[in-house]
Amino acid sequence: MNWTWFHRLASPPSFFRFAQRLAPWLGGLGLLLLVACWFGGLVLAPADYQQKDAFRIIYVHVPAAAVSLTLYVAMAVCGAITLIWRMKLAECVLIAIAPVGASFTALALITGMLWGKPMWGAYWVWDARLTAELVLLFLYLGVVGLNGAFDDARAAARACGLLAIVGAVNVPIVHFSVDWWNSLHQGATILKFGKPNISADMAWPLYCGLLGTYLWCAAAVLRRTQNELLLRERGTRWVRELGTELDGAADVS
Amino acid sequence: MSLLIADRLTVLRGDRVLLRDFDLCLAAGELLHLRGANGVGKTSLLETLAGLRRAGGGAVRQTPDDAPPHWLGHRNGLNLQLSAIENLRFWCGINGAPASAIDAALARMKLPPRARLRSCRLLSAGQKRRTALARLLLQRRSVWLLDEPLDGLDIDGLGLFAELVEEHLQGGGAVLMTSHQMLPAPLVAREWLL
C-alpha cells in the first residue's frame, strides 16, 4: 500500500491546510444534525410513559458520554503513536483531545446528575459506572495538567501519551460496568447484541445526536490541533507565510 | 578499525536542530577533541552518540555493537549521601564488574583512603570528578565519551587523566571528549571545531 499520502498529510503545513478546509464542514454538518436531534428529541418524540419528559435529557447525556469514551480511546491511540513513531501530528492531536474530552465527560456527569435526581432520587450515587466516569474526568484533567507542567512541548506530549495509555484500562470498565456489577445505571440500550431496547421514534433523534456530537467534536479537535501546531511551529517559515497570507501585515513571532 | 561511526546524524535538542547530517568516524587508538562555542551542541552530540538522546535522523554504529560506550557527563553519577567506595561498588554491581578493583582504582586517582570513606557530599568538586573518572578503570569499554572531563581537576588531576587516556588508547580504545581547555601535555588529539 502506498503511504505517501499519509506522510504528506502528517506534515504540519499540509495537515493545517487540510484541517482548515475540513473543519467547517464537519462543524456545520454536526451542528445541523444536533439541531435535528434537539428538535426531534425535545418536540417530536413522545413523552416516556414512566419518566414523562425527564427522559429527554438522554439526547444530551448519551452523546456526551459516548464521546467521552471514544475521545479517550483516540487519545490513548495517539499516545501510542507518539511514543512509537514520535509523530508530531499525533502529539498535537493528543494534546488537543484532552480538554475536549474533559468537557464532554463533565457534561455527561452533570447531565447524569440532573437526570439522576428525578429518576433515582439522588444527584449522585457511588455505583461502578458513575465512579469510573468520574475517574475518567480526573484522567483527562491529569493529562491537561501534566502537559502544562512541562517546558518542552514534545517531552510533555510523550509523558501525556504514557499517562493516557495507562488510564485506558478505565474505558472498558466504564462501558462494561453496568454488566459486570449490580448497577443503578441502566444497561446498554444501543450497543448490545440483538434489537435495541428503545422505540424508533425516540431512537432516531438519539442517533442524529450521536453522529452530530461526534462530527462536532471532530471539528473541535481539528481546530485545537491547528492551534497546537501553530503554537509549536511558531518560528517556522510556513507559519510566518500563513500569517502574512491570512492577515496582510501580521507579525508572527 | 573504526569503533564508532556517526552516519548523517541529526542532533536535536527538544525541537531545535543543532547539527544536521553530521558524519564522524572514530578509529581505535584515536583521541578526538571536540571544541566549539557554548551552546553549539557538543553535549547534545555526545548524548546522542551515547544513546541518551534520540537522534533526529541518521544512525550511530558501534563495533562491537553489544558494548555500550563509557559515558561521563557534566554530572558525576555519584549519590552524595554515599561514600566514593559505596558508589563505585554500586556501579560495579550494576555493570557486573569485580568490586575488588575499587580500592586500586581510587588509589590510582590519588584519592586519599580517608576521603574514600567520607560521604561524597564532603568531597571537593575535583575529588568527585576523580571518583567519577575512577569508574572508567573499573569497567572495560572500548569507546569513551567524555563531556568536559577536565572540569575541576587540578594539575595532578590533569596528569592522571592524561595517563588514563594514554593507557586506554594504547590498549586499542578510542576517546571522544569535549573541553574548553588545552589538553594536558602528553596527549595528542585530532581537533575538531563544531
Place this chain on the structure above:
Amino acid sequence: MSAFVALFARELKLAARAKTEWLMPPLFFVIVVTLFGFGVRPNDPQLAAFAPAILWVGALLAALLSLERLYRSDQEDGTLEQLLVSDTSLTFAVFVKSLAHWLLSGLPLVLLAAPLASMLGLPSAQFAPLVLGLALGTPCLSFIGGFVAALTVGLPRGGALLPVLVLPLIVPVVIFGAGAVRAAGQGLDAGAPLYFLAAILMFTLTVLPWLAAAALRNAFE
C-alpha cells in the same frame, strides 16, 4: 543478580542514612487514623463502619508521601543517565526501586493496620481481609506511584501534580480493598475483591516498570 543486589542494597543504605524520611509514612498513618478517632464521639459505633475506608485512605496517603523523592536525586546527580548507558535494563532498575519503596514505605503500614484497626473498633473477623488487602494494595501504590513519579521527575511543579495524577489510577485499589473488608463485615466472601486486587497487582508489576522506564528516558531528554 549482582545488579539486583547492588540496586536493592543501595536503596536500603540510602534509607538508613535518611532514617527520618522513612519514619514519616507510618507516623502519618498513625496520626491520620487517630485524628479520625478524636473527630468522632467517644466510642461511636459508626467509627467501626467507616474503619475500612479510613484505614485504606490513611495508608495510601501515607505511602504517597515518599513518592516524590523516588527519582529526584537520581536525576539530579546523574545516576539516571549512567543507568541508561549501563548493562542493566532501566525497567529492571525501576522494578527494584519500586520494590524497595514498598518494603520501606508500604510494609510498615501493612503491619500497623491491625493495631490501628482495633483502635477504630473494627471487629477482628475483618482483620484478615484488611491486612491481606493492604498487603496486595500497597505494592500497587508503590508501583503506580513510582510510574507517576517517573512521569513528573524534574518538573518544577511536579510535586503538586503527583497526588492528582495518582488518584484516578489508585481508585480501583481503594474500591476493592475497602470492599473486601466490608464484605467480610457483612458475612460475605471477601475473596472476589481480593482476587481483583491481586490481578491489579500483577498488571502493575509487569507493565508499569516498563512504562516508567520510558517516562524516565523521556524526562532525561
